[in-house]
Amino acid sequence: MIEICIYGRGGQGAVTLAELVAHAAISEGKHAQSMPSFGPERRGAPVLAFLRVSETERIKIRAEVTEPDVLIVLDPGLLQVGDVVSRLKKDGTAVINTMKSHDEMKSRLSVNKLATVDAMSIAREVLGLPIVNTTMLGAMIKATGIVKLESLEAPLEERFGKVATKNIEAMNEAYAVTVVS
């Protein structure tokens, strides 16, 4: 089982990201569980969502993820707000939306595996909106391979209807340019 924490701000779509990947994983015959961190969400306030994906066993645990295998950070400012990275497992992966260079982030964060992408620029350009969750899907898949990229297309269409195409485009663009090391 892979356990994931997604950090974002209210309005960035952290919960939706978790839900989209859960649907994609289930469509691949995997077990998945998406769980919001249960709050009266406010635009701009820090939001945490949890996601579990399991290839074989049904997921029984119904509690917060405390030591994630993967950390997704939708807003780079959150790295300064709280202790976001310390709970990540030693062999874990951090996927971060940042305008800074990969090398700079690598030197600043002590994580086993780091994936960086300037998701904000991609989202602004492709979607015309500063909402990075669907763009970050591409970075997440590139870094983790947790589901197939194409498995996200149906959940995106279900969720976004006509504008799904642009979201898929943003996801694919991020997948192409995300740096992982």
Added chain:
Amino acid sequence: MTKGKIVGLEGSFAVAEAVRMANTDVISAYPITPQTHIVERLSEMVADGDLDADFICVESEHSAMSACVGASAAGARVFTCSAGQGLELMHEVLYIPSSMRLPVVAVAANRALSAPLSVWCDHSDVMALRDISWVQMFAENNQQAFDLTTCAFRIAEDKDVLFPTMVHIDGFYLSHVIEDMVLPEEEEVAGFIPDYKHPFVLDPDKPVSMGCYGPPFIYSETKKAQDVAFDNTRPRIQEIWDEFGELFGRQYLPVESYKMEGARVALVTMGSCSETAMLAVDELRAAGVDVGLIRLRLWRPFPFKELREAVKDLDLLVVLDRAISFGMGGPVCSELKSALYNKREDLKIVGFIGGLGGRDIQISEFKYMVTQAQEKVKAIERGKEVETVIIGVREGGGR
């Protein structure tokens, strides 16, 4: 045996699907966190023509249940849902359909009670509903939320039951979680829930009064009749669950156990933390502790017989309550003690309170409860008073 297709569904949507497939006639509900998604989805289904029902919008939960009472008395298949403060506002009216034997079906997305304001999960709202004479049961995951809501229509409307029925799904832990589950085919569900025909329909052509005045000379007899009838629902509830199990491959029991073979100690849970507790049992078993898990599926009518059977070889019960009965302790723990008194004098029962107002309960907390309870037994044997501990409290008691 498991029929249907595997889907990813939020717990709230699983409930809404069950209500749709049951071909419900009337829905009246007022949205409240964390139940809101159920109401929203049902209202979409009705607006889109996917469910041919009347959706009665109301200004409060009190009115929602009142509308349900009227519609049910007129012979309709009726559904509502609420949570926390909403159930409290509905409370006065909840006694009416049960006393009038009206088969209203409801889902409660369990939530803490104010103050302080909390939209998060615990069982304070459940405990305020213990005496309303509704059949009440707990779901532990989204599959069970669907299955038990489906069964609730059959149970409530059965001529040997005819009591309103409520399914408890823990707020957020079920209502807002998306997970994989099996969604049965509509025809299969339709075959399981036949059309409903209420035996005493409110009909303008044959006017009757329902729920009218009960002076002292008749009130006691009415309540005795209600009590006997409610007690007698147990075998039918099991038969309906058995029939569901035959058809859909998932069997439900009033008291369900996990790894109880050779157990001397058992945890007791209700609701969404039960599968987390199973993982704690797995870890404790691997460490050589003879522990199992008992889950109360049927909360009302209380499953005395099945509980006594489940505990017959145990030395210690470790009960988790997600609510406080102030000045008394954990309500579930009190009820278990009451149910087992005079039956098992050598059985020790130790209660913990946890998961209040959405506080997370991890595997480690269940392991802590078992270890602590074993210590407390030693204190009880030395004749000491043992207080109920609230787990996870940051200062003072607990951990």
